[in-house]
Amino acid sequence: MPSYTLQVNGRRHSVDVAADTPLLWVVRDHLELTGTKYGCGAGLCGACTVHLDGSPARSCTLPVSAVGSKKITTIEGLGGEKTLHAVQQAWIAEDVPQCGYCQSGQIMAAAALLAKNRHPSDADIDAAMTNICRCGTYQRMRKAIKRAAQEIGT
Amino acid sequence: MSTSHDDNVSRRAFLVTTTVAGTGFLLGVRIPERRRHDVGDHETEEPSGPEVFAPNAWVRLDESGDVTILVHKSEMGQGVWTALPMIVAEEMDADWRRVRAARAPTRPEYDTATGGSSSVRESWDALRRAGAATRAMLIAAAAKRWNVPESECGTAAGEVIHKSGKRLSYGALAREAARLTPPDTKAVTLKDPRTFRILGKDTKRLDTADKVTGKASFGIDVKQPGMLVAVVARCPTFAGKVARVDDRKALGVAGVRHVITLDPIPRNHPGRVAVLADDTWSAMQGRRALDIEWDFGDQASFSTEAMWEDARRRVNDDSAATVNRQWADTTTTQATAAHRVEATYELPFVAHACMEPMNCTASVTADKVELWLPSQFPEQARRVASQLTNVSIDKVEAHVTFLGGGFGRRAYQDFVMEAVQLSQKVGRPVKVLYTREDDMQHDLYRPAQLQRFRAQLDAAGRPLTWDNRVVGPSTELWWNPKSAQPGRREAGEEPPYDVVTTKNDFVPVSSPVPLGAWRAVQNGQNGFCFESFMDECAHVVGMDPVAYRIARLAGKPRQQAVVSLAADKAQWSAPLPKGRGRGIAFFDYDGTYVAEVAEVTVTRRGGVHVDRVVCAVDCGIMVNPDTVRAQVESAVIWATTAALFGEITIKDGRTVQSNFNDYRVLKMADSPVVEVHLVRNTETPTGMGEPAVPPLAAAIGNAIFAATGQRLRRLPFRLKDLDLAALDY
Numbered sequence: 001m002p003s004y005t006l007q008v009n010g011r012r013h014s015v016d017v018a019a020d021t022p023l024l025w026v027v028r029d030h031l032e033l034t035g036t037k038y039g040c041g042a043g044l045c046g047a048c049t050v051h052l053d054g055s056p057a058r059s060c061t062l063p064v065s066a067v068g069s070k071k072i073t074t075i076e077g078l079g080g081e082k083t084l085h086a087v088q089q090a091w092i093a094e095d096v097p098q099c100g101y102c103q104s105g106q107i108m109a110a111a112a113l114l115a116k117n118r119h120p121s122d123a124d125i126d127a128a129m130t131n132i133c134r135c136g137t138y139q140r141m142r143k144a145i146k147r148a149a150q151e152i153g154t
Numbered sequence: 155m156s157t158s159h160d161d162n163v164s165r166r167a168f169l170v171t172t173t174v175a176g177t178g179f180l181l182g183v184r185i186p187e188r189r190r191h192d193v194g195d196h197e198t199e200e201p202s203g204p205e206v207f208a209p210n211a212w213v214r215l216d217e218s219g220d221v222t223i224l225v226h227k228s229e230m231g232q233g234v235w236t237a238l239p240m241i242v243a244e245e246m247d248a249d250w251r252r253v254r255a256a257r258a259p260t261r262p263e264y265d266t267a268t269g270g271s272s273s274v275r276e277s278w279d280a281l282r283r284a285g286a287a288t289r290a291m292l293i294a295a296a297a298k299r300w301n302v303p304e305s306e307c308g309t310a311a312g313e314v315i316h317k318s319g320k321r322l323s324y325g326a327l328a329r330e331a332a333r334l335t336p337p338d339t340k341a342v343t344l345k346d347p348r349t350f351r352i353l354g355k356d357t358k359r360l361d362t363a364d365k366v367t368g369k370a371s372f373g374i375d376v377k378q379p380g381m382l383v384a385v386v387a388r389c390p391t392f393a394g395k396v397a398r399v400d401d402r403k404a405l406g407v408a409g410v411r412h413v414i415t416l417d418p419i420p421r422n423h424p425g426r427v428a429v430l431a432d433d434t435w436s437a438m439q440g441r442r443a444l445d446i447e448w449d450f451g452d453q454a455s456f457s458t459e460a461m462w463e464d465a466r467r468r469v470n471d472d473s474a475a476t477v478n479r480q481w482a483d484t485t486t487t488q489a490t491a492a493h494r495v496e497a498t499y500e501l502p503f504v505a506h507a508c509m510e511p512m513n514c515t516a517s518v519t520a521d522k523v524e525l526w527l528p529s530q531f532p533e534q535a536r537r538v539a540s541q542l543t544n545v546s547i548d549k550v551e552a553h554v555t556f557l558g559g560g561f562g563r564r565a566y567q568d569f570v571m572e573a574v575q576l577s578q579k580v581g582r583p584v585k586v587l588y589t590r591e592d593d594m595q596h597d598l599y600r601p602a603q604l605q606r607f608r609a610q611l612d613a614a615g616r617p618l619t620w621d622n623r624v625v626g627p628s629t630e631l632w633w634n635p636k637s638a639q640p641g642r643r644e645a646g647e648e649p650p651y652d653v654v655t656t657k658n659d660f661v662p663v664s665s666p667v668p669l670g671a672w673r674a675v676q677n678g679q680n681g682f683c684f685e686s687f688m689d690e691c692a693h694v695v696g697m698d699p700v701a702y703r704i705a706r707l708a709g710k711p712r713q714q715a716v717v718s719l720a721a722d723k724a725q726w727s728a729p730l731p732k733g734r735g736r737g738i739a740f741f742d743y744d745g746t747y748v749a750e751v752a753e754v755t756v757t758r759r760g761g762v763h764v765d766r767v768v769c770a771v772d773c774g775i776m777v778n779p780d781t782v783r784a785q786v787e788s789a790v791i792w793a794t795t796a797a798l799f800g801e802i803t804i805k806d807g808r809t810v811q812s813n814f815n816d817y818r819v820l821k822m823a824d825s826p827v828v829e830v831h832l833v834r835n836t837e838t839p840t841g842m843g844e845p846a847v848p849p850l851a852a853a854i855g856n857a858i859f860a861a862t863g864q865r866l867r868r869l870p871f872r873l874k875d876l877d878l879a880a881l882d883y
Contacts, residue, residue: 001408017435018408018435018436018439020439021435022435025433025434025435028375028434029383029433029434029435030433032377033368034368034371034374034375035367035368035369036368037372037374037509037510037558038374038434038511038587039509039510039511039590040590040813040814041438041589041590041591041813042590042813042814042815044813044814044815045509045590045814047509074368075367075368076367076368079367084366084367088366088367091362091366092358092362092363092366095358095359095362095780095784096362096366097231097359097361097362097365097366098231098232098233098784098788099229099230099231099508099509099510099556099557099558099559099560100231100361100364100365100370100372100556100558101372101508101509101510101556101558101559102509102558103365103366104368107366125822126822126823127823129821129822129823130821130822130823131821132509132814132819132821133509133791134507134508134509134559134561134792134819135231135509135559135788135791135792136787136788136789136790136791136792136820136825137784137787137788138791138820138821138822138825139787139825139827139828140784140787141822142822
């Protein structure tokens with residue numbers, strides 16, 4: 001079993017897993033960071049979204065062997081020690097989550113969007129936010145993204 | 155941390171089961187010294203120490219003034235984690251900032267079954283009385299301390315206040331209140347709804363913080379010491395068996411510990427081969443390495459295509475129909491029929507596709523069973539586990555986690571049974587996890603259905619007769635093959651209008667497809683069919699669809715008001731450009747009234763796009779209006795998905811669709827703008843999780859008709875069902 005050293009949320013972890021193990025299951029089962037969710041296993045729903053060097057990645061189809069030295073951020077590492085990320089705060093302000101299962105992935109996707117585009121248009125939001133929510137919280141997410149954009153911009 | 159679990163925690167809750175007649179809640183719940191729920195942060199540590207005041211089954215108050223309110227319904231997105239504590243807190247006059255929620259134990263006394271939009275409706279009275287009884291005891295404790303009559307004391311946000319201005323916080327009274335005898339809950343005084351401070355105000359959900367940080371613990375997140383993860387290969391046909399399995403390669407996958415064959419159980423449990431491993435990916439890889447030969451059984455040639463041919467052939471076969479219900483309004487003199495209207499609608503099987511695939515963790519020992527599960531019916535899970543293991547039911551605990559969606563799917567026990575059977579066989583805790591493909595292909599689908607309507611209308615458009623025949627697979631026969639009432643669950647609803655004579659019958663169609671409850675259950679099919687047909691009737695008599703419905707709701711002012719409100723807010727009469735249209739639909743869901751106006755654009759290339767949905771809702775007193783709004787937003791997205799995309803097809807006895815690539819669901823870019831308008835009143839509250847689902851498909855279909863002049867009578871609405879050559883734009 002090969003060994004991999006991963007940088008997750010600012011900490012180094014070593015794991016001994018098969019090379020084809022998706023990053024999702026490394027994070028959930030081996031590092032016990034369960035905020036990142038399994039939804040489809042095929043990169044279709046985005047519940048497993050994490051950041052690799054700040055860019056959104058669907059971890060359910062990303063073999064651990066392909067991560068290399070890229071820095072991984074999961075929902076648990078998105079905010080600071082004591083403060084939440086602006087997107088998390090906006091999600092609370094708009095009371096976005098319902099069942100909540102997809103929300104880690106949604107928040108990671110939104111945070112990645114705002115990191116590279118401070119003032120996304122509706123079309124930018126549509127293009128970046130392709131994760132599935134069966135509770136249908138899309139309208140509140142859109143509002144929350146705009147709220148977070150304003151917070152970050154000021 | 156949701157992954158840390160304390161093995162030594164006490165899981166005992168000492169319930170003194172003195173059920174108060176008529177209210178269904180318990181008195182005298184004593185709390186163990188230190189009790190910590192062990193499914194992660196979903197369930198909070200309960201207040202500890204001897205000075206806790208636990209006046210009844212719902213409330214715990216500690217000396218610091220912190221209030222914990224137990225929630226007996228499963229939180230699956232619908233907001234019960236916040237709404238139910240709000241009801242108790244209101245009557246208790248608690249300081250809402252000091253209130254937190256914790257999961258109630260799964261015991262029959264709590265009625266943990268969650269479904270049918272019933273949580274608020276059915277808990278409302280008992281929770282109010284529990285809160286009011288608590289408040290009465292705190293007042294009594296303060297009056298005693300001050301040596302004043304109770305009648306001179308009132309309460310406000312966590313304090314008892316004497317008319318002289320003296321105040322005592324609830325926390326300071328906890329110790330003394332705990333020594334008092336709880337009052338008769340039937341005799342307690344409830345607040346006048348006009349004086350509510352908490353109910354009726356937009357209130358932030360108590361579960362949001364944990365749901366934006368990844369801390370909220372779902373069933374899939376459960377981890378127990380020594381636990382194995384099981385991924386199960388199920389025969390793709392619904393009643394097939396395992397003929398032969400070669401597990402050598404699977405057992406050679408690193409991390410795989412066991413391969414276990416499970417025999418079929420009638421209904422939705424075909425033959426199965428489970429791979430148990432140290433972690434999820436190893437189990438998945440082990441399953442891929444299995445070499446299984448299936449015996450597909452005698453339904454291996456079933457297809458939905460053939461089923462539809464059968465249904466269409468039999469729709470007019472009166473000899474096959476069993477009459478379900480008939481009503482006649484005998485007070486009306488029979489007028490002469492001026493119009494005859496007939497139409498037939500079709501709805502396919504649809505899947506639930508909860509974001510969290512089905513799962514359950516079980517730990518079975520000789521004398522004890524523990525379950526950790528995202529379930530709508532955890533009490534039934536206890537019963538099933540007890541039956542499978544012969545462990546006495548009082549030794550079966552069911553710890554309910556947050557549910558990553560429910561929608562009716564989590565009312566079933568298939569995933570529970572597998573976890574229990576496997577844990578029993580290996581003597582270790584086992585978490586069964588469905589892959590997305592398992593979840594989609596071994597669902598219990600909303601029944602496919604054909605509905606035929608025949609109506610006679612008088613000159614003013616009033617239906618003198620309303621003959622509604624439902625043709626399709628029978629949920630009743632699926633669960634109870636010997637039932638004498640095959641149409642019991644599919645047929646039998648009276649339209650909410652001034653219909654004179656209604657007849658409702660059912661023609662069963664043979665099908666091996668597992669059937670279950672899907673958000674709104676039969677109301678979903680009825681909403682589409684009834685409201686599409688009402689639109690057709692309006693056009694036959696030359697009336698505007700809004701005016702027609704208002705006329706048909708004569709004498710029902712609340713129902714009429716939501717139709718008018720939705721139409722007004724949607725600017726019903728304002729012209730739209732070519733290719734766009736508006737449609738309205740109304741539904742009465744057990745006393746929750748919903749009207750929806752859908753605005754659609756139909757293009758030759760893009761097909762149907764739902765641009766905007768305007769909803770008006772009257773559900774009586776709103777516990778948390780923002781949650782009512784959220785549930786309507788949710789229902790609109792849910793129902794638009796079903797109307798535009800939702801279809802499960804069966805070929806060679808098995809489900810064709812397998813994941814979100816071929817079972818499309820709405821994403822943000824496709825979503826309509828949703829506007830919700832709420833009616834405020836002081837009527838008894840009704841449900842909100844489902845009621846906005848049923849009318850939407852009809853509103854969309856009626857809007858397509860308005861845009862194109864073409865009536866689509868089959869779901870989902872597809873571009874290929876439109877006659878593009880006939881469009882005048």
